[in-house]
Amino acid sequence: MxxxxxxxxxxxxxxxxxxxxxxxxxxxxxxxxxxxxxxxxxxxxxxxxxxxxxxxxxxYPMLDSLYLSFTDFDLLSPAKWVGTENYSRMFTDDPVFWDSVHATLLYVVVSVPLKLALALGVAMLLNRDLKGIGLYRAAFYLPSLLGGAVAIAIVWRQVFGGDGLFNDFLGWFGIKGQDWISSPDSALYTLVLLAVWQFGTPMVIFLAGLKQLPKDVYEAAAIDGARPVTRFFRITLPLLTPIVFFNLVLQIIDAFKTFTPAFVISNGTGGPLNSTMLYSLYLYKKGFTDLQMGYASALAWVLFLVIAGFTAVNFVASRYWVHYDD
Amino acid sequence: MGHQFSRRTLFRTASGLAVAGTLGSTLAACAGGTGAGSDSGKLTMTWWGSDERHAAYKKALATFGKKNPKIKIETRYSGYDGYFDRFNTQVAGGSAPDLLQMDTALVAQYARKGILAPLDSYVGKSLDLTGFSKTLLAAGTVDGKLYGVPSGIGVNQLTVNRSGLERLGLKLPDREWSWSDLKKIATDVYKKSGGKSYGVDDGGGSTLQCFEIFAREKGQPFFSDDGKKLGFTADTLQEWWEFWAGMRKDHASPPPAITSAAHNDLTKNAVVIGKALFTFDSGVYGAGGAITDAQLDFLPTPQGDWSGAREGNFVNGGVLLSATKASKQVADSVKIMDFFAQDATAIKDMQLFRGIPPTEKARSLISAGLAETDKLNMANADYISQRVGKAGNALPAPVPPPKGADQIWDLLFQSNLAVAFGKKSIKAQLSEFFDQAQSVLAG
Incomplete structure (x- = not known):
């Protein structure tokens, strides 16, 4: 993936x-x-x-997976047609499916807005003519290049483990940490943090957008005595809505598909207690570990429909808050 | 210059990426096809294990290569994590290895799907199994046919950090010990260490060395004979979980965060990180950490101390060597199996890296050169297999685990964890466990 x-x-x-x-x-x-x-x-x-x-x-693989989603297929013997059984099982007889839906929605809803806010904030800081600004921009983009890498997820596992750096850091302030990765209440948020840290891609897009904003509007606002906060909410944000929307759509799709960090940080288990069982990870486990490839295909199509649904709603809603110039 | 975010450009790019992203990766990853075995001239062999096991295999195979220059062997090896995920994918993609190390817990599934080659026609000809006992061969036998050659005797045992125990002024328990003896000494470890170390890792969710033995002591197998149902009752599991809830309460066992971290990760095992002195995990030997310089020792899984308790331990076959049915080189693979079963240099190279060697001859070959820990390991395994052999009341060795067994083991682990984290009461988790387990076994 x-x-x-x-x-x-x-x-x-x-x-x-x-x-x-x-x-x-x-x-x-x-x-x-x-x-x-x-x-x-x-x-x-x-x-x-x-x-x-x-x-x-x-x-071809897509159409094949659509067919397989209506079969009982264990990868090793021929697929058997079972009609819509996979789909009905998902919604009526699979509690782990609901655990994974819960974890994934929570992940998307928390990580995407935080990531976009951070990306916009840093983009605004970097949108000025300083000496060596290119260097700063590169430095902030760096985490995203490392993004999907297994190595980073392994580092994360160490940093937030029971005897990891993060707890050492808390120790300086006399706070006694816990094993963040192994507690069902905090494990998902270590994934969120990892996602937010990789804000480089939306940041670069925001930066490109900010550079295109018309200077004359700001000059007019400055003459009228608008403060920075007012300028941000009355000028920057409204003019930038197409970029915000664009980033929002992409990041939501990306977040729904997150696999690598969940797989590595939970050691392939989605644990503790399925709290990091992101949907793609569950799909992988069903297909390749439990050998239920038919069921996994059905899961993939449900994910596709959900993402398509979210994107469609996004586009419809965008009519009310996104301002285009054309 | 004015700003120019045209609706069309953004829309087009976004939808293009959306489609490419979601469809391309997620959906396409799920399609597969069935194919036949690989047919490059080389014989591919795969196994999982520790670095020591890798080195031992390679050394032995080099000797084999000298004796059989015509057979070219390509090896692939890794840890256990993901080993069978990869094997499944290779079988589906038509590039399965010719010869592989097989798990006794999974052999029945693969044999019944027709993935593995039956070996009976080679036995007594190119495959010499002299000295292998019938109970041992049962580990590789499915529906009356042999699908894997056992590497050695596997027993269920606890690994003990004996030096740690002695440092606290505690004595290694007798091999004839019970669950309440375990509780007592584990509690003592916590007290004597001043709360620095717990006694034993949480066994409430661990099946193979642990709950399965407990159930067998109650006269209940883990799976029914036909593999379609659970063989134990809700009362048995309830008693088990209550025992471990008590262990956690007395700090005889560590809190759930430690248990959860150790799941699928040997380096985080409570004994390896120095947070316990007893573990049910049989693989910690050689894992380093807190036990790098410690003297380890081994004990059988404790016995029941209620009236009518039966012998719950049993002997299995370590790991297996199996050939794939689609392979064109089954005969060559069998030669390699025979080499590992009977050749003196191979036996010496493999030492105890694949369990206690299966035959009397092999055991005497290696016993002289063994390290102290290995000797203790072998002595304990001998003790268990003799006791099991003598016991009149033991259940027969478990049936090969049915399809879905690993899901049920994981379910047991997760259920115990949910109780330990206080997310569920034992009663509520019991009914959930049985509901889900039945639906896994039925499907």
């Missing part, structure tokens, strides 16, 4: 405005392409490698 797909956006940023010259060029290209459309198999030949990947590695 890949992580941090959203990293790819970082380099693109919002599209540059089209000048009249650009538009003329584009029109010419379009006409030329239309002329060639007659002898059309060449382009497909060049696209073939990509199509092979798309169909062989994405579309």
């Amino acid at each position: 890949t992580t941090a797909k959203s990293d790819e956006v970082a380099g693109q940023g919002p599209a540059a405005p089209a000048t009249p010259a650009d538009r003329r060029e584009r029109e010419r290209m379009r006409r030329r392409a239309a002329r060639r459309r007659g002898g059309g198999w060449w382009p497909y030949l060049f696209l073939a490698p990509w199509f092979v990947g798309l169909f062989g590695l994405t579309i």
Whole structure:
């Protein structure tokens, strides 16, 4: 399972405005392409490698998993059709499923807003012309590069363990810590903290957005005597809503799919007491440890529908709070 | 320049990523297909174990390679974590190893699915099992056919940090000890150490060395003979959990955070981190930590001290060597099994890294060169297997664990933890345990 797909956006940023010259060029290209459309198999030949990947590695396995989700399949013997049994079992006869839903929703609801707030805060601090600012930006982005790495999760396990650094730190203030990873009440929050720490990707996107905000509005506000707090809530935030929305959508999707840290920090168990049993981890355990690949496929499709649902709601709700310029 | 967040650009990028992300990774990861064994010229062999076991296997295989230059062996090894996840994936992907170390707890599942090759036709020809007792071979036998050659005698025992015990002025308990003796000495450890160390790691959720023996002492197997039901009653489990609740209350056993941290992680075992002196985990020897310089000793799992208690211990087969059915080199794999079973250099190389050697001949071969701890380990295993052999009232050795068994063991662990963390009462957890276990075994 890949992580941090959203990293790819970082380099693109919002599209540059089209000048009249650009538009003329584009029109010419379009006409030329239309002329060639007659002898059309060449382009497909060049696209073939990509199509092979798309169909062989994405579309076919997806459709296969849709089929498998209606079967009893243990990976080792042929799949048996069982209709919707996997889906009904999930909702009526599987308490661990509900544990994992609970852990995942809590994780998403807590980690995403914190991460975005931190990302925006740091982006605002870094949005100024200081000497060596590039260095600072790189330093703050660094944790995200390490992001999905197993090594970081292992470090986390040590830091928040019973005799870890975090408890040493608390010890300086006379606070007696506990084993944060092994207590069902705190284990999930160590995962949240790890996610929040990796705020680099949304930060870079926020930074790109902040740089595009019109200076004249701020000048006008300064003349009218608006304070920094007012400027933030009345100008920066409203103008930035498309970026906030964009980050929100991506981060929610990412958070739903979180796997590696939960797997490593809980040592593959999702424990203690299923408190770190994030949905993807449960799905993996069902498929590859308990050999219930049919059930795992059903879980994957439910996750897909839930993510699609959340994203759709997000888009609908965005009409009421996101301000576009076009 | 004005700001230019066009709805279309953002929307397009976002939805593209959303689709690529969710669909691509999550869904595609779940599809699989079935295929047949690997057919590269090499014979692949996999096992799990400690670094010492890796080194011993490699040394022995090098000798085998000299004697059989035509058989090229490619080895893959790791710890136990994820070993069978990987094996499952390899079988599904058609790249299963030809020869593998198999867990006695899982052999029945794989044999019944047709993954493993039956070995009966080789026995007495290229596979010499002279000196292997019938009870021992039962560990690799499923539905009357042999699917794995046992590496040695495995027994259920506790590992004791004897130096730690002596430092507190306490004596190693007698091998004929009971659960209340365990409670007494574990409580003493806590008191004498001034609260620095608990006595024994929490066994309330641990099945194999622990609850299974307790149930057998009550005359109840863990699984029914057909493997479709639990063999023990709710009363037995309730008594068990109450015993451990009492242990935790008296600080004879550590609090649940320590138990939870040690789950699937030997380096966090209570004895290894110096928080207890007795453990039910059989793998701590060589794990380092607090017991690096300690003298260890071994004890049988305690006996029942109620009237009518039966012998609960039993002997199993250590680990197994099994060949996969789809492999084209089963005959070569059998040669390697035979080598590990009977060859003197292999036996000496493997020492006790795969359990106490299975035959009298093998045991006498290695006994001279053994370290003190190994000698104690072997003595205790001998003691248990003799006692079990003599006992008239012991249940037969357990049936091979059915499909879903590992889920039930995990359920037992989690249930005990829920009680220990105070999230559930014993009564409430009991009914939940039996509900879920039945549904696992039925499905």
